[in-house]
Amino acid sequence: MALPGQNTQDESDPGQGQGGTDNRTAPCSPVRPRTNRVRLIQHSNLKLRLQVRIEDLRCLLDRDSFWARGRRLGDLRKMLNGSQAVVSAWHGSDLVGFGRATCDGVYRAVLWDVVVAAEHQGQGLGSELVTMLLSHRHVAKVERVYLMTTNGAGFYTKLKFHEHHGQKLMIREPGNSCKDKSEPELY
Template sequence: MDYELDDDPTRIDADVVWAFMSTEAYWGRWRNRTQVELQLANSWRVVGAYRMDTGAMVGFSRAVSDGVALAYLADVFVLADARGSGIGKALIRTMVDEGPGVEFRWILHTADAHGLYQRFGFREPDATCLERPGRHIPVSKPEPRRSWHR
């Protein structure tokens, strides 16, 4: 792999995160730059993927957590020109299976890539989970999933 992963929050390129979130992320285009920067600043953990030759950030994930038992995985992405290199898997593995949250209950919301997340133990919520959806209105909404692929 010509990429390295790092959870140093000072290394995260906020311009790359903003560019992706504001143009490509179906789940986050409703956010403005100030909100994205606030989320970066308040995240429990961030992991970036960087090109070894240039140091440019090509992937990202973040989590919010109580630091003890529960974490929420959010804003996982890999830039188009770096996809297909295993970076997405590495970001998720680093976040949920390596580091301080390995024993946590992890939660995420996604309309796609279910097969990817299932590799790391994510599955449909059980009977102990209820959710109150946010009041924001996404810029675009993907078609709802009718079934969960196992």
């Protein structure tokens, strides 16, 4: 678990990276704890540590989530660049937790991809990741924070999230045209 004073915002140690290719053949091995210390990092706008260690992020998502498996390295870089708040958790040199948020800084924010390695679940790390995301300068003052979950409602309820029955989740799949074919085109 993170020790007091271990939450950092500095990315001065980007670590060793895997390079910038979309090679998906590298195996994802389980995280092997070397120490008891987990360090949380609230990333700057550049997200250097994760940009350099993008393969580690891909492995965490492939290994410990069902919704984010198979994401391409280039798309993960775009995802990081489009996220206003990003938090990661490191156990030694291993990435063991991740979460991000997108927001407008005033009205709405959405939490995405909160993931904790299986070996570190049930120890409060997920709560720390979410708390750090919620305290991020871009997220902390918005009117409302949203998230979508399939299996984590109980976890998020403990963090004061609740189901909102007055709204419905609506999804638009790629490739669906917005244009109604019966309407004439206007020039």
